[in-house]
Amino acid sequence: MSFCIRIIADDDTVLFEQEHADGEQVLLSDVLLAAGLSHDRPCGGRGVCGKCAVKLSGAVSAPNEAEQKAGTRLLCQAEVLGAP
Numbered sequence: 462m463s464f465c466i467r468i469i470a471d472d473d474t475v476l477f478e479q480e481h482a483d484g485e486q487v488l489l490s491d492v493l494l495a496a497g498l499s500h501d502r503p504c505g506g507r508g509v510c511g512k513c514a515v516k517l518s519g520a521v522s523a524p525n526e527a528e529q530k531a532g533t534r535l536l537c538q539a540e541v542l543g544a545p
Contacts, residue, residue, distance in 0.1 A: 464543030468496050483543050489521065490536040506537040513537050 466487065468477040477496035481487050490513060493500060504510035508527030513536035522540035 462543075466492050466541055468492075468498070481541075481543065485543075487541045488537065489517075489539045489541055492541060493536065500536055502537055504537075508535050508538045511535065515539075 462483040463480050464483060466477075466479045466481065467475055470476055477492075477498075479492060479495060488506075490500065490502065490506060501512035503512050508525075508531070511531045511533065514531065514533040515536055517534045517539055520542040521534075522542060524534060525538050528535050528538050
């Protein structure tokens with residue numbers, strides 16, 4: 462089994478699509494980088510600077526320790542989950 466990650470524009474145009482195996486750990490920041498969408502990562506993805514803070518919903522991991530400490534979701538820490 463696998464799951465597909467899609468980045469879709471407001472007009473429903475698919476901007477990026479990527480397949481992953483079920484159970485594969487996929488960081489949201491890595492998906493955005495693969496799609497050519499840049500974002501701040503001054504701490505190199507360690508989850509300590511908070512520069513990649515975002516609001517998230519959907520099939521994503523629960524906040525980890527770094528995110529709980531920061532008090533927000535972080536692109537460099539949040540994992541995309543496949544459909545149940």
